[in-house]
Amino acid sequence: MSRTYDLDRAHVFHSWSAQAEISPMVVAGALGSEVWDEDGTRYLDFSSQLVFTNIGHQHPRVVAAIQEQAATLCTIAPAVANAARSEAARLIASHAPDGMDKVFFTNGGADANEHAIRMARLHTGRTKVLSTYRSYHGGTQLAVNVTGDPRRWANDSASTGTVHFFGPFLYRSEFHATTEEQECERALAHLRRVIENEGPATIAAIILETVPGTAGIMVPPPGYLAGVRALCDEHGIVLIADEVMCGFGRTGAWFAIDHFDLVPDLITFAKGVNSGYVPMGGVIISEAIAATFDHRPYPGGLTYSGHPLAAAAAVAAITVMQDERVVENAARLGAEVFGPGLAEIAERHPSVGEVRGLGVFWALELVADPQTREPLAPYGGSSTAMGEIVAACTKAGMLPFANFNRIHVVPPCNIPDDQARRGLAILDEALTLADAHVR
Known part of the structure; x- marks a missing residue:
């Protein structure tokens, strides 16, 4: 060896x-x-x-952008502005739905989901967050409790306000469905019952991988995500689209939400934003939630939020994706x-x-x-x-x-x-x- x-x-x-x-x-x-x-x-x-x-690996334009940024400014605290971070935020927001113009940067997908849930809780004044059993949202304490798949089990503290429900998956239907239409209708009816029994006024957010990744790549049936959006609107619940794995081109769209005409309240991202060349994640924030913190400090941050090397890699990667x-x-x-x-x-x-x-x-x-x-x-x-x-x-x-x-x-x-x-x-x-x- x-x-x-x-x-x-x-x-x-x-x-x-x-x-x-x-x-x-x-x-x-x-x-x-x-x-x-x-x-x-x-x-x-x-x-x-x-x-x-x-x-792919070692794309020359992204490698060059990292090298150029390193020669100019390797690192700087998140409280100040710098060119790479500002441009990365602009480019990311440019591919999000209209009205989602603010980006909070994190170091990866798990902490993006942690902060999205924190924002939802502070915005609504509620605690609970709902997610599906067949899901993965990260390995940090809250994110792994929100996760639905078995990686949660050994880490599950059952004390973070997380509630799980069954999402649509026709091949292994929990609802005895035989068609996509039945699966959609019954999955939405099940979610409505969970919301009703948990108490709508206690629920801050529903977080969904738009297309679940490591949990199985189950593309949601037509109408399902629109139905979830309607339930959230009915009960004042924040809808978080976890696009950490399925975002930035992976599904053949900039974000997987684009396939379903879905406009969530928060979008989390990481991975493909710069092909993982330098760790980066983040939350794209709707106007309503961003306004919550116009005159109220947001109680959260990370030392390396919007790190210049990661931001430069994101700018180059997104530009490459557009050009090529x-x-x-x-x-x-x-x-x-x-x-x-x-x-x-x-x-x-x-x-x-x-x-x-x-x-x-x-x-x-x-x-x-x-x-x-x-x-x-x-x-x-x-x-x-x-x-x-x-x-x-x-x-x-x-x-x-x-x-x-x-x-x-x-x-x-x-x-x-x-x-x-x-x-x-x-x-x-x-x-x-x-x-x-x-x-």
Whole structure:
């Protein structure tokens, strides 16, 4: 093993891991949609790491912008103005709905969600926040309690005013629905009952991933998000759209809300805003909520809010996305490459229960029994079969994104078509191993 690996195992404490049971890959470099290890073995990055390299690795214009900013002003406190931060805020707001012109910068997605909820609570004078069970909103204390998936369980203090409900997911419907229309209608009726039973006057916010990410990429049925917006308006509840993973081109739109004509009260972002080159997140704020703090101090902040290096990276990344039509390309890839390609793969493999997604944001739901829809790995866990699929993909030169019984197809939004098709071919071959576990 290399010195890098030895030092990692001696000193680095890894997230979401049993420390003695992991053997991390040593990545020596990356470019575009590929990474390579110390031996020079190259891999297609079909995970975009943690779904954040939306414009790929080492884009030269973003790297140059970071270098130029470092030579001018590496860091400055958030209380003052600087050119990179101001321009980043302008560009971000320019892609948000009309009337959402203010941006509060954070260091990532979890603290963006923490601050959005704080703003909603202060704006409404209420405490509770509602979120779906199949969701992920971050690893900090409040964000992980708002999270619905099993990563919450070990951290759940049940004392942060969080309440969970079931969102729409037709393939595994909690409402015995057989059509998207039924799923939408029944999911909204369920949410209305939760609001009524929790007490509308106690609820500050509903936070939703517009299109849930690591929880399964379940695209909401037509009318659902409009229905949630109507319920929020009826009861004076703030609607927070978590666009940390699905924003900045990932779904083939600047924000996933654009697919649904949804105007939330707050939008949280991170990841794709600068492809993760320097940590950054934030909250885009509606006029009404921003006005709450016109003459009342907002009780929150971060030392590195709007950090100049991160802001410069965001300015360059958004400009690249505009100039190179990255968002439009993501939509095209979804319509012409990933959608049809994954549909063909599903037809060939009985282990694929469902394919779903938008743009460059797709999930394959893998099953051990197509009739009962028994998952190939338990909810909250993995399995031998899933391990075999991941190992086969990696051996063939593709890094997949796996979560529970799913493989997510989430490469950079500007991946070349030939690389996209090569990655799908590797996945196609690996799924023969999954088929062997189907009963």
